[in-house]
Amino acid sequence: MPLLYKKKIRVGAVPGSIESDKSDQPTRIELIDYDAGDITEKPLSSIEESFSCRDTGSVSWINIIGNDADVIRKIDEHFGIHPLVLEDVVNLGQRPKIEEYEGYLFLVLKMIYFDKASDDIVAEQIGLVIGENYVISFQEREGDVFETVRERIRESRGRIRKMKADYLAYALLDAIVDHYFVVLERMGERIDALESELLDKADNNISLKIYRLKTQVIFLRKQIWPLREVLANFHRMESALIDPAIGVFLRDVYDHSIQVNDTLEAFRDAVSGLHDIYLSTISNRMNEVMKVLTIFSALFIPLTFIAGIYGMNFEYMPELKWRYSYFVAVGVMVSVGLGMIIFFKRKGWM
Secondary structure, X not given: OOOOOOOOOOOOXXXXXXXXXXXXXXXXXXXXXXXXXXXXXXXXOOHHHHHHHHHXXXXXXXXXXXXXXXXXXXHHHHHOOOHHHHHHHHOOOOOOEEEEEOXXXXXXXXXXXXXXXXXXEEEEEEEEEEOOOEEEEEEOOOOOOOHXXXXXXXXXXXXXXXXXXXXXXXXXXXXXHHHHHHHHHHHHHHHHHHHHHHHHOOOHHHHHHHHHHHXXXXXXXXXXXXXHHHHHHHHHOOOOOOXXXXXXXXXXXXXXXXXXXXXXXXXXXXXXXXHHHHHHHHHXXXXXXXXXXXXXXXXXXXXXXXXXXXXXXXOOOHHHHOOOHHHHHHHHHHHHHHHHHHHHHHHOOO
């Protein structure tokens, strides 16, 4: 989960160059074409099969999974998408943004989910091109959070089949933002579990877990924070492609994005608090160790003094030739030690 994305570019490349990284995963194209009374859903063997959708009265959702430069170029040729837009599509790691072009809008979003294999957070770039009667979505890999949108279209639930492409774009936006709450809920559970573990036992593994959690929160904030500005601009945008009636729905998604960012800020403070608790726990444990060692040192200082005095063995020390000197010295040492222990306990030092 890198915090910094290193964009791969060719120095001196022409702006708008479409150069995608080769992948073993084949590009897959899905089409859902619908109106109020009918729906067609099918996989496409080539992007050319979707070209006729541009001139129909129905709404077409063309979902492209993969990063094939040839497919991207054909979209450029038929739909008239600006080369700079398509360059942003194939060059991953873009910041979430919205741009208005003649005849269409372009959005870059981040779809975030937990990877089942590594149990780590994954951020996938989603590009949306919104036209008058079509939406083209670009995904990096298989798997997304749009299945609820597909089900609504198939079952004609709600108003989605009666609305235009702008409402479809809203539905996709809403699905992405709603899934942020799923990720945040799981992140909150991790913070709570780590806090309980920290209060129970603080060790070096806890420190590593706190660092990993802090890294994940920073990563999430980096991916999600710009979305609020994107949604605010989307809501305020005066475009012929956006029905004013969609404004209330966009405002709702914008409110959700604010809630997501507020939650992330709370998580960041909570993780910082965990780190402070960890340092305090380690410090208290060290203080307890030092306290025990200090008490032992304090107990043996007078005993060492007595033993040192009578260990000099000077010839004229009268106690050296007394029959009971050893027993008296030991008795004095024991009495001093017990007296100091009682004193420490009364002071609350033990």
